[in-house]
Amino acid sequence: MMEAVSDTAGQDAKAEEPAEEEIVERIYEAVIDQRLPPGMKLSEAALCEAFGVGRMRIRQSLLLLSSREVVNLLPNRGAFVASPSAQQAREVFEARLMIEPNVARLAALRASPQDVVLLRSHLALEAEALKNNRRRDSIRLSGQFHVHLAEVAGNSVTLRMVKELVTRTSLIIGIFGSPGVSNCRDEDHGEILDALSQGDGERAASLMSRHLRHIQEHLELGSHTEKPSDLAAIFRR
Amino acid sequence: MMEAVSDTAGQDAKAEEPAEEEIVERIYEAVIDQRLPPGMKLSEAALCEAFGVGRMRIRQSLLLLSSREVVNLLPNRGAFVASPSAQQAREVFEARLMIEPNVARLAALRASPQDVVLLRSHLALEAEALKNNRRRDSIRLSGQFHVHLAEVAGNSVTLRMVKELVTRTSLIIGIFGSPGVSNCRDEDHGEILDALSQGDGERAASLMSRHLRHIQEHLELGSHTEKPSDLAAIFRR
DNA sequence: GTTTACGATATTGTCAACAATTTTGTTTCC
DNA sequence: GGAAACAAAATTGTTGACAATATCGTAAAC
Numbered sequence: 001m002m003e004a005v006s007d008t009a010g011q012d013a014k015a016e017e018p019a020e021e022e023i024v025e026r027i028y029e030a031v032i033d034q035r036l037p038p039g040m041k042l043s044e045a046a047l048c049e050a051f052g053v054g055r056m057r058i059r060q061s062l063l064l065l066s067s068r069e070v071v072n073l074l075p076n077r078g079a080f081v082a083s084p085s086a087q088q089a090r091e092v093f094e095a096r097l098m099i100e101p102n103v104a105r106l107a108a109l110r111a112s113p114q115d116v117v118l119l120r121s122h123l124a125l126e127a128e129a130l131k132n133n134r135r136r137d138s139i140r141l142s143g144q145f146h147v148h149l150a151e152v153a154g155n156s157v158t159l160r161m162v163k164e165l166v167t168r169t170s171l172i173i174g175i176f177g178s179p180g181v182s183n184c185r186d187e188d189h190g191e192i193l194d195a196l197s198q199g200d201g202e203r204a205a206s207l208m209s210r211h212l213r214h215i216q217e218h219l220e221l222g223s224h225t226e227k228p229s230d231l232a233a234i235f236r237r
Numbered sequence: 238m239m240e241a242v243s244d245t246a247g248q249d250a251k252a253e254e255p256a257e258e259e260i261v262e263r264i265y266e267a268v269i270d271q272r273l274p275p276g277m278k279l280s281e282a283a284l285c286e287a288f289g290v291g292r293m294r295i296r297q298s299l300l301l302l303s304s305r306e307v308v309n310l311l312p313n314r315g316a317f318v319a320s321p322s323a324q325q326a327r328e329v330f331e332a333r334l335m336i337e338p339n340v341a342r343l344a345a346l347r348a349s350p351q352d353v354v355l356l357r358s359h360l361a362l363e364a365e366a367l368k369n370n371r372r373r374d375s376i377r378l379s380g381q382f383h384v385h386l387a388e389v390a391g392n393s394v395t396l397r398m399v400k401e402l403v404t405r406t407s408l409i410i411g412i413f414g415s416p417g418v419s420n421c422r423d424e425d426h427g428e429i430l431d432a433l434s435q436g437d438g439e440r441a442a443s444l445m446s447r448h449l450r451h452i453q454e455h456l457e458l459g460s461h462t463e464k465p466s467d468l469a470a471i472f473r474r
Numbered sequence: 475g476t477t478t479a480c481g482a483t484a485t486t487g488t489c490a491a492c493a494a495t496t497t498t499g500t501t502t503c504c
Numbered sequence: 505g506g507a508a509a510c511a512a513a514a515t516t517g518t519t520g521a522c523a524a525t526a527t528c529g530t531a532a533a534c
Contacts, residue, residue, distance in 0.1 A: 020300070044486070056518070059487090060300055063257070067301050076486060076525045088393075095394040098339035106331075156325075157332040161398060281516070293488065296517090313495050313516060 017053050023061040031070060032143045032170045033136050038083040068164045082171055086221045089172040093216045096165050099158060104192060104208040105201035106153040115152045116197045122148060123189055143170060145189050176219040254290050260298040268307060269380045269407045270373050275320035305401045319408055323458040326409040330453045333402050336395060341429060341445040342438035343390040352389045353434045359385060360426055380407060382426050413456040
């Protein structure tokens with residue numbers, strides 16, 4: 001149920017050409033890990049080389065990413081990792097606050113004992129990454145917790161939405177977050193999981209709501225630089 | 238605030254080549270109107286002719302539509318208007334019930350007097366279409382009410398989601414709905430608008446929730462034919 | 475010394491031709 | 505007459521080349 005690495009149709013072990021959706025997923029991951037910073041240029045040629053596919057494949061992948069607002073596609077200029085504005089950031093959190101508490105409620109009602117076990121082991125990974133100061137892993141795992149929750153909820157529509165919103169949130173934290181700090185406090189994740197294991201949907205929902213508000217409160221929306229990092233403003237003193 | 242017909246960058250009056258997103262929007266509209274029935278083949282050549290654009294443009298549009306699950310893209314077989322299964326239909330309504338009551342609540346808080354006026358005139362159009370038995374208009378306007386509400390709520394993230402969900406709902410009603418009946422009762426829309434005009438977010442939310450449950454209850458999920466309409470089953474008697 | 479204009483380079487957007495696959499129609503065999 | 509095998513047509517998928525645009529470096533002008 002959680003995780004699925006295999007390719008499209010069951011193909012042999014060989015290094016097959018990744019499909020569009022797989023490339024999209026890989027770029028999602030890279031954005032979540034903050035290996036791809038906001039505003040970074042994604043040239044077609046470089047991506048072709050990186051994924052070992054033709055230009056058309058990359059082009060379509062970038063179009064998909066742009067339709068999910070993870071990259072911006074400027075005509076004749078190319079593709080750039082999105083740099084959400086403060087306004088867009090507020091909209092993303094507004095949407096997450098609408099959806100994810102409900103997702104958590106559903107997950108609490110539908111979680112099998114096995115789901116709880118898997119989520120607990122995920123939480124252990126989170127804690128370990130945090131303890132060892134592996135910031136990148138910590139960020140990724142923290143985001144994946146929300147995605148796993150959506151998987152447990154068993155609704156593919158909201159799963160897709162949560163994936164998109166979690167990815168965009170990583171960009172938002174990269175722009176508006178305090179430098180050293182990770183995104184989520186994982187005590188929150190632990191509490192949500194407790195509510196889940198007790199089948200307490202209402203509590204899971206309200207904890208998720210509180211959790212998301214906490215994350216948003218640790219951002220500095222309202223002041224920051226806009227879409228493309230404004231060089232003039234940076235070097236003006 | 239509501240509606241925006243103009244093209245990308247302000248271009249002259251001439252019949253410019255429509256961009257991908259515009260083609261996607263046109264196909265959304267056609268699906269909402271039920272001019273494109275579930276399962277219908279969308280051949281590239283035909284669409285090229287219809288929109289007067291090259292094959293690549295169409296190809297990208299179909300990819301976008303497929304990523305929103307409004308069309309299915311079968312390898313080497315082509316594009317087909319999606320035929321949601323009963324399970325997918327349940328997921329769509331589950332998602333709508335998560336999102337749209339919250340959207341309605343937001344809209345109630347943010348609606349300007351002008352927004353209310355525009356929505357009231359929209360409601361008048363709905364009533365007129367229903368009275369004159371213009372079923373197609375009735376269906377389209379009924380769906381657009383939900384989209385307009387999302388526009389008033391002023392969150393582009395949820396706006397995009399609502400557009401997608403409303404479109405898929407039109408397909409679902411085409412498959413699982415009773416033949417003659419429209420999708421929404423528009424008394425419901427009127428009540429929601431009343432709540433909006435009074436700034437009563439809670440009432441707007443609960444009315445929207447009730448409204449969506451009503452729509453879902455008038456469907457016959459659980460029994461019907463699956464993904465591609467099963468010809469063998471249809472002609473077996 | 476700074477700014478503007480120009481040309482070279484690189485990147486993106488588009489088109490047309492080709493290959494691969496499916497679908498359809500016909501023939502052959504039982 | 506019906507079913508399987510084969511061939512023809514149509515449709516989709518992909519590659520490569522070419523045109524349009526933007527970026528960068530250089531040189532000329534003020």
